[in-house]
Amino acid sequence: MTPGKLAGLDVSRETMARLEAYAALVRKWNPRINLVSRKSLDALWERHIADSAQIYHLAGDAPNWLDLGSGGGFPGLVVAILATDLHPDRQVTLIESDTRKATFLRTAIRELGLSAQVLAERIEAAEPQRADILSARALTDLSGLLAFAERHLSESGLALFPKGASWKNELEPARAQWSFNLEAITSFTEPEAAILKIQGVARV
């Protein structure tokens, strides 16, 4: 395994090896618990790993990262893998209420030698985490994500929400309930999609 670039990030040989080992675990467990759709498994690296990795550099150096509805670990486990090299002191927490997926996440963390933790409970019931960085991919609409941010993001924290091509349709309903500062970054892996960078979430 050689060092390389992943979604614009310089990635060490060790990190590439961990990402490959993680991809192998997803492929091994997927037939049993459907971590990603069977169709997208063929493009696991591009559709899920690179797509997750691209949000990493948007977070700066903030120490405490919370990923909601992590499923098979996108983007939370990819973040934890990248952090082993790039921010070894970063605390990564994943919330996933499906116990089989939470078991997969804990197994991957142990086998890959990561220090992330998994909370196997519902986001709306978990103790507020006061995260510096909050991420969630393919979880719910923007209004729902902002309600989760109100519970779990610290006052000065930053939310990073990868969104598909129709993300603009979610803006108006969200603005009716919430005020927030938004910057939309074009996705590296899909030009119509965006990563929403959100701060200052408050109810209107």
Ligand SMILES: C[S@@+](CC[C@H](N)C(=O)[O-])C[C@H]1O[C@@H](n2cnc3c(N)ncnc32)[C@H](O)[C@@H]1O
């Ligand atoms: C569509 S999957 C997306 C998984 C992953 N983020 C990805 O992009 O591949 C949504 C995940 O969120 C979890 N989930 C949904 N609602 C949740 C809640 N209220 N609390 C905790 N986990 C939740 C589901 O169990 C599922 O694994």
